[in-house]
Amino acid sequence: MSNKVIHVLYNDDDILMDAVKKTRAAHHHIEEIYTPFPVHGLDKAMGLAPTRLAICAFLYGLVGLSVATSMMWFIMIQDWPQDIGGKPSFSYIQNMPAFVPVMFEMTVFFAAHLMVITFYMRSKLWPFKDAENPDVRTTDDHFLMEVAVHGDVDQMVSFFEGTHAVEVKVIEKH
């Protein structure tokens, strides 16, 4: 298997979208696309699976709600069921309205933070992570499509030159 890839650079998102469709139709394998901003519909055009981060957030929220409820039940009802200003501390449900603000906040806290941490872990983002975009222009105004080489390289290069690319490079990948 060849370890060569082709880097095709575009300078417009509409041209990129057309190129992605043509590339997929021609059965070339798109390894990666680097863009300076979110191009709407690009993930669908590439055939990427939808992300499940929202499902994670929902589950994390349930965890937060359970933590808040069990914490306040233990502290306020179980451990020290004291009379503080006539508030009924005989069962959780009796004093539940006073617990709603904290139950709500902890649900949001868990859902938001654990989802963001999951995102950082799944996308491999952390403070000392080295950037992996192959061309610095991809954070400015260029769009880079990385395609695996198979078969005739020259034929592939001329194919991509025909997709209004501004630059086509064959790269040896290690």
Add this chain to the structure above:
Amino acid sequence: MSSHYEAPIRKPLIIGDKNYHDVTVDVARPVEGRANKQWWIAFSIALAAFLWGVGCVAYTVGTGIGTWGSNKTIGWAWDITNFVWWVGIGHAGTLISAVLLLFRQKWRMAINRSAEAMTIFSVIQAAMFPVFHMGRPWLAYWVMPIPNQFGSLWVNFNSPLLWDVFAISTYLSVSLVFWWTGLLPDFAMLRDRAITPFTKRVYSIVSFGWSGRAKDWQRFEEVSLVLAGLATPLVLSVHTIVSFDFATSVIPGWHTTILPPYFVAGAIFSGFAMVNTLLIIMRKVSNLEAYITIQHIELMNIIIMITGSIVGIAYITELFVAWYSGVEYEQYAFLNRATGPYWWSYALMMTCNVISPQVMWFKKIRTSIYVSFVISIVVNIGMWFERFVIIVTSLHRDYLPSSWTMFQPTFVDAGFFIGTIGFFFVLFLLYSRSFPVIAQAEVKSIMKTSSETYKKKWASEGHGHDNHSHSENNHH
């Protein structure tokens, strides 16, 4: 291109002949250039105010809360007034970044970054008041339900002051990660443009190795959307919980069920005013007039007008209910606000908050930068007095006439407040020199639909038939 169809009635949000690279250059310029003399003057003033505030806080903690003007009757005065004021200002940032995202408002793109920065910096100011208005701030960690050697001795979850701890810390931390996640692509842009090894290193660390892969963007957008969905109820709940500090009490003038929505409306009102104050200066100083346009200012003015009207309705509702209740204490509380010794602060609050936003009904006024700037400051003065009136006038005369008294702030009260204003501007000025103040990745994503260049292009290619005049009208 049909994928970019937009109604011709919409005005461009990006003025001038801009392409993607121009956006990058315009956003990076204030960061890559050197600070000018005016910046250093403003920074020095802010730093001096901040240090003066540090001195006043040190004096308070070292000597005691008795250095303040609060007394046995009026236990809360400037401390909680300033706390609620700062929290309120912070709310507009989340409104712009979260609520306007859920409503797909494209005009938020150019202002969300600075609005979120404003949120974070003002919540930091707000958070200092709950700590330093304590008699024994070194025991502040006792508000946390941490297992301990006293039994364990826990906290009481019935108190709105404890709910505040949960609300403010959740709000600050969630706003921070929301802001930072949105910053990653923009820090990456600065990293990839950096010339010196030092800036390269700094922006490499803060951009977390963002590479802009298609999958990263897909997740990024989902995370932004879910965070917006979480931040919207969060922002409503935070000021609701702050209002519970008063609404759950038995004090006439405080014990009202209208306070939660009314405080939230007031928070949006004062927050948008602060965004307007800051952005009117920033668009000029940082040369971002092509992105923060007069249309942005007009739309913010409209929100100020709407929320100002909601606040006005709340004032009238309170007065009506006080009269309708038949409770003499409640009736006296409002009579005292209007005609008592603090009548001037009530009159100031009514003038600034109820009358001043109504001028925005006139297009000439709401599209004038100078008037918008003045009104935005007037609104924040009015909203400071709103909190002062609610807190002090309700406390200084309540059930027992033998406990009636007056409140006189000391220089330490004022110094702490001035210090937080200084600290806020220290942070905001540093931010404006080192952070990408416009979310350039998001602005680039609306280029095809909302920039003047493309609007002209689509018009000349013949989309619709009445859209040939719209771009001429918008050179302000």
